[in-house]
Amino acid sequence: MNRWHTLILLTVSALLVAACARKPNALESSFIGSCTASGSNKARCECTYDAVHKHYGDRxxxxxxxxxxxxxxxxxxxxxxxxxxxK
Structure with a gap:
């Protein structure tokens, strides 16, 4: 495999990983922003959001x-x- 093929393979792999990464939606971002602004750390806020989301579900x-x-x-x-x- 030549150098260009390796570069293309690595670039495509990085894009696939980025596309599959969990991206917060607007509600999650707003919740975490408000939570951290009130003094909690980000890990606890993310954990709390995940627990609330698990309780209620997507709908x-x-x-x-x-x-x-x-x-x-x-x-x-x-x-x-x-x-x-x-957390």
């Missing part, structure tokens, strides 16, 4: 984008933050 999380938080959100948030306290 319910989309409702948050429309400003519709479920009634149990404060309790779910508090529980999720407590579970992530060691």
């Amino acid at each position: 319910r999380m989309e409702e948050f984008n429309n400003g519709h938080a479920p009634d149990d959100f404060p309790n779910v948030l508090a529980t999720s933050m407590a579970q992530c306290a060691g």
